[in-house]
Amino acid sequence: MTLFTKIIDGQIPSYKIAENDRFFAFLDIFPLVEGHVLVVPKVEVDKFFDIPDAIIGELLLFAKPIAKAIEQTFDCNRCGISVVGLEVPHAHLHLVPINSADDLNFNRPKLKLSPEELKAIQQRIVAAL
Structure with missing residues (x-):
């Protein structure tokens, strides 16, 4: 069972953004920038x-309104999308508010946000959905 399946099953807490019978979206707790969301299929598949x-x-159709909510919520040029998939062996995509290509540089140091900051970001995105 992957870390993401444990999050989907509620064994590990998360800052859920959206969910349906096939997909789950939640905040990355070590984001590149504020508003960084992970979208995962509920079925465990290693490679995207x-x-x-x-x-x-359907995964992209599920992610689309979340991306639009991110664009409405954060000061960004657009919502970028990236598939890396090296840290967790469960296919997922990253939705990241970006102003330049460097905003999708996964080698940059990640933000360290407090639970209160993450909760506030979650509420802002969910409110825009």
Whole structure:
């Protein structure tokens, strides 16, 4: 069972943004920038392009309103999207408010936000959905 499955199942707390029967979106607790959201399929698949064809397109449709909410909530040029998938063996995509390509540089130091800051960010995004 992956870390993300434990989050989806509620065994590990998270700052949930959205959920349906196939997908779960939550704040990255070590974000590149404020508003960094992870979107994962509930089915455990290691590599993004191994997600079954029947649901890979639905993943983007699930992520779309979240990306729009991020763009409304944060001062950014757009919501960037990235698939890296090296840290957790459970396919996922990153939605990140960006103003330049460097904002998607995963080698940069991550932010260390307090639970109160994360909760406030969660509430702002959810309110914009």
